Amino acid sequence: MLRILYYLAFALAVPAALFAQPARPLEIQPDLPTGPDAGVCLLRLNVAGSADIILEGEKATFRTRAGTLPIDAGSVCSAGVPRQPLDHFRVDRIRGKGRVLLVENPADRNQFQAWIRIDNESVAPDFYELRVSWRENDDSGPEGRNELRLVPRGTPARWVPPGADISAGSMAGRPLSSYDNDPLRYDTNAAGSLEFRGQVDDVMEFLVRGDRLHVVLISGQQVKVERFRFTQPLPSNGPLTAVLEKKDGRGTVELVEEPSAANAYTARIRVADPQAGADRYHWVISWRR
Numbered sequence: 001m002l003r004i005l006y007y008l009a010f011a012l013a014v015p016a017a018l019f020a021q022p023a024r025p026l027e028i029q030p031d032l033p034t035g036p037d038a039g040v041c042l043l044r045l046n047v048a049g050s051a052d053i054i055l056e057g058e059k060a061t062f063r064t065r066a067g068t069l070p071i072d073a074g075s076v077c078s079a080g081v082p083r084q085p086l087d088h089f090r091v092d093r094i095r096g097k098g099r100v101l102l103v104e105n106p107a108d109r110n111q112f113q114a115w116i117r118i119d120n121e122s123v124a125p126d127f128y129e130l131r132v133s134w135r136e137n138d139d140s141g142p143e144g145r146n147e148l149r150l151v152p153r154g155t156p157a158r159w160v161p162p163g164a165d166i167s168a169g170s171m172a173g174r175p176l177s178s179y180d181n182d183p184l185r186y187d188t189n190a191a192g193s194l195e196f197r198g199q200v201d202d203v204m205e206f207l208v209r210g211d212r213l214h215v216v217l218i219s220g221q222q223v224k225v226e227r228f229r230f231t232q233p234l235p236s237n238g239p240l241t242a243v244l245e246k247k248d249g250r251g252t253v254e255l256v257e258e259p260s261a262a263n264a265y266t267a268r269i270r271v272a273d274p275q276a277g278a279d280r281y282h283w284v285i286s287w288r289r
Contacts, residue, residue: 022061023054024061024062026055026058026059026077026080027076028058028077028078028079031078032076032077032078034078034133035133036135037088037133037135038082038134039078039079039081039082039134040131040133041055041077041130041132041133042075042094042129042130042131043129043131043132044072044073044076044127044128045062045073045128046073046127047067047070047125047128048068048120048122048124048125048126049064049065049066049067049068050064050066050067050118050120051064051065051069052064052118053117053118054113054115054116054179055113055114055132056081056106056113058077058080059080060072065117067120067123068125073127077132081112081114081132082106082136084136085108086105086135088133089102089105089132089133089134090132091131091132092130093130094130094131096126096128096129096130097122098120098121098126099118100116100118100119100128100130101116101117101118102115103116103117103182103183108175109175110175110177111175111177114132117184170264172207172216173207173214173215174222175212176213176214176223176228178227178229179227180227180229181211181227182229183211185231186211186233188232190288190289191286191287192230192231192232192234192235192286192287193284194208194285195228195229196213196225196228196281196282196284197225197226197228197282198224198228198281199224199279200223200251200271200273201220201221201223201277201278201279202219202221202272202273203219203270203271203272203273204216204219204271205256205269205271206268206271207266207267207268207269208259208268208269208285209234209266210233210234210236210265211230213228221278224278234287235287235289236264238260238289240258240259240260241287242259242285243255243287244269244283244285245284245285245286246281247282248280249273249280249281249283250273250274251271251272251281252271252272253270253271254270255267255268255269255285256270267285269285271283
């Protein structure tokens with residue numbers, strides 16, 4: 001009995017957001033009816049509390065934010081989510097109460113991962129069936145290669161600042177992603193910030209535009225992201241005052257280019273780690289309009 005109580009106390013002490021199932025393969029049925037769409041997924045699962053679903057290719061990852069882990073109840077797809085820009089990506093709730101929100105469309109900025117959130121206000125599990133559908137981009141011109149523009153279906157109603165270039169295609173480097181960066185937590189204050197933690201080896205530059213973070217490797221090994229989070233997107237109009245602060249790391253962290261109209265409001269941060277091997281860096285860039 002004491003052992004049971006011990007494990008129960010330990011489980012209650014661990015934040016629910018830490019629990020996640022490993023990525024699992026989706027059942028693919030090529031003959032699944034798709035209607036006018038190029039592909040569909042029927043996600044069937046039991047959810048108690050709040051949960052995230054990450055779709056990437058032919059795999060799905062279930063994470064809990066509050067409550068218990070989601071339980072798959074027979075999800076099936078006609079094909080994996082394409083790893084290319086799409087003309088159309090949609091999530092429709094067929095069954096289930098509470099809120100279902102498409103947080104992020106699959107795009108190059110997030111390695112073509114679709115991020116879906118379910119908020120069941122009850123602690124009792126409820127059965128959800130979601131229809132995820134997409135259409136591929138048939139336009140070979142420049143306009144056809146633009147990423148989908150996400151319009152959230154919940155609060156906040158608009159978290160991309162007016163006039164922002166939300167396409168990552170014009171930014172150099174490799175896009176980075178973090179599960180800690182939650183657009184639903186963005187604010188509209190006069191001041192904002194981006195906080196980053198990760199392993200850096202030798203020299204690299206980080207580019208910040210809107211709520212996109214890219215890395216350009218100058219030398220050494222690629223960055224290993226631990227996590228990062230925006231409080232809001234970097235504004236796309238100014239004037240702006242930006243300040244960079246190094247919290248941890250044995251090398252230098254410099255703001256080598258401030259956001260302005262001349263660089264499409266992109267901040268450039270250079271991290272130089274002179275010693276052999278990688279070191280953990282923690283830095284924060286903050287801004288005020």
